[in-house]
Amino acid sequence: xxxxxxxxxxxxxxxxxxxxxxxxxxxxxxxxxxxxxxxxxxxxxxxxxxxxxxxxxxxxxxxxxxxxxxxxxxxxxxxxxxxxxxxxxxxxxxxxxxxxxxxxxxxxxxxxxxxxxxxxxxxxxxxxxxxxxxxxxxxxxxxxxxxxxxxxxxxxxxxxxxxxxxxxxxxxxxxxxxxxxxxxxxxxxxxxxxxxxxxxxxxxxxxxxxxxxxxxxxxxxxxxxxxxxxxxxxxxxxxxxxxxxxxx
Numbered sequence: 001x002x003x004x005x006x007x008x009x010x011x012x013x014x015x016x017x018x019x020x021x022x023x024x025x026x027x028x029x030x031x032x033x034x035x036x037x038x039x040x041x042x043x044x045x046x047x048x049x050x051x052x053x054x055x056x057x058x059x060x061x062x063x064x065x066x067x068x069x070x071x072x073x074x075x076x077x078x079x080x081x082x083x084x085x086x087x088x089x090x091x092x093x094x095x096x097x098x099x100x101x102x103x104x105x106x107x108x109x110x111x112x113x114x115x116x117x118x119x120x121x122x123x124x125x126x127x128x129x130x131x132x133x134x135x136x137x138x139x140x141x142x143x144x145x146x147x148x149x150x151x152x153x154x155x156x157x158x159x160x161x162x163x164x165x166x167x168x169x170x171x172x173x174x175x176x177x178x179x180x181x182x183x184x185x186x187x188x189x190x191x192x193x194x195x196x197x198x199x200x201x202x203x204x205x206x207x208x209x210x211x212x213x214x215x216x217x218x219x220x221x222x223x224x225x226x227x228x229x230x231x232x233x234x235x236x237x238x239x240x241x242x243x244x245x246x247x248x
Contacts, residue, residue: 009202013052017207019233020152021060021174021214027053028149029237031203036148040196043093046148047192050185052200053177056207061175063215069171077133078155079176082141083183089145090187103245105143105150106238112157113234119161120227133159137176145184151177153234166226170218 012034020027028049035045064070136158144151152173159169218226 006198006202006205009199010206013056013203013206014210015206016203017056017060017210018214020056021063021211021218026149026152026233026237027056027207028144028147028151029153030149032148035199042148043188043192044196046090046093046145047185047188048196048200049148049203050145050181050188052203052207053181054185055204056211057174057178057181059208059211060215061178063212064171064174064218067171067215067219069167069215069218070175071168071172074133074168074172075176078137078140078172079179080137081134082137082151082155082176082180085138085141085143086145086180086184087141087187089142090184091191092142093146094188094191102147103242105147105154106241106245109150109153109157109234110238110242112153112161113231113238115161116157116227116234117231119163120224120231137180141180141184144180145187151180153237156230157234160227160230167218170226171215174215 012031016027016030019030031049031052032045035048036042040048061070136155140151140154140158143154155173155176156169159173160166
């Protein structure tokens with residue numbers, strides 16, 4: 001791969017991590033969508049993205065911890081079950097085509113995106129916070145491994161929709177993602193090895209550059225603006241993915 005291609009993937013990684021670190025989601029979805037469009041099989045694309053994410057989520061999680069954006073109690077409740085779900089999802093993806101589950105995942109995300117947008121207007125959709133964060137972490141890890149991305153949209157969207165603090169939610173989900181990503185990438189590499197190292201290098205280079213900037217942004221942006229951006233991002237991604245699935 002020549003330098004022009006490396007810079008393209010570095011740009012993709014930078015944009016994806018900037019969005020992910022500031023909004024708590026979308027690095028895997030953005031990067032995975034590009035790799036799938038280039039013709040990589042879902043399992044290979046997921047392995048490539050998660051290998052790059054080991055580095056980017058490490059930097060992002062560290063930056064959020066430095067800026068005080070992490071609730072460590074919630075971190076543990078999300079990360080440990082997320083690792084279990086991620087390993088099972090990665091094993092499943094290495095054996096079965098995960099595309100069948102995608103429409104159900106994005107239909108769920110579409111509903112959550114709308115709920116987050118309603119909350120951004122100042123209305124409380126539900127007065128109850130998420131009590132079973134372990135179940136949420138497990139499901140998010142499972143679907144993240146199978147779909148090549150989705151930890152942020154599922155975990156962040158659910159916590160925000162049920163009344164979570166914007167800054168703490170985004171920082172905690174980003175930090176927990178680091179642990180889950182290590183589990184997923186290790187499982188996929190064990191099953192099939194790692195391919196396309198130049199793409200991995202490009203994605204993680206851009207992502208590492210963007211991670212501290214994104215963590216600083218989430219500390220200073222007004223919460224309502226962040227929530228509107230989160231809601232619009234989820235709805236847009238969900239509608240696009242559903243349309244692509246049913247119109248192909």
